Amino acid sequence: MGRVIDRVGSVGVSPSPTRFEALARIVLGQQLSESAATAIVARVERDIGLAPEAILAASDEAMRTAGVSGRKSEYLRGIAKAVLSEELNLDALDTLDDDEVVKRLMRVRGVGRWTAQTFLLFALRRPDVVVLDDVGIRTAAGRLLGLGRPASASELAQAAELWRPHRSAATLYLYRDRS
Secondary structure, eight states: OHHHHHHHOOOOOOOOSOHHHHHHHHHHTTTSOHHHHHHHHHHHHHHTOSSHHHHHHSOHHHHHHHTOOHHHHHHHHHHHHHHHTTSSOGGGGGGSOHHHHHHHHHTSTTOOHHHHHHHHHHTSOOSSOOOTTOHHHHHHHHHHTTOSSOOOHHHHHHHHGGGTTOHHHHHHHHHHTOO
């Protein structure tokens, strides 16, 4: 890990104004390159807004024009409805352990394990998170472990045991070293 730290330099997490915005950004970035996700998030933020009310008020056409697929629009609207109805209270997640946060988030359509773990890492800033399903992180882990291929989720989980209780820091370094 020392070589990764030397190569990457310092890492940090930029603050998101709201937890809904953080979750929306993560959903918008699902299965996209960082550059594509950044462009789409910027357009949504500029043209629609990243508040639940703004997402619900946006037309399908506005979402499409911003680059949001029909499926992701559906997911974002579902999350917005869950947040506004308080079916999903993002502020109440602080009192729950990581596994329970993941379970609660995954009850909402469009939120899988990758999204929930990424939310733990970037929005809740939990100290001991590994995003096991992130292909880029697994690629960086495979390089770190000398595998000559991306690490499997189980190989990453096993290696990450050495980084406890600071797996989030290691994950952030791998995230930056994933290309």
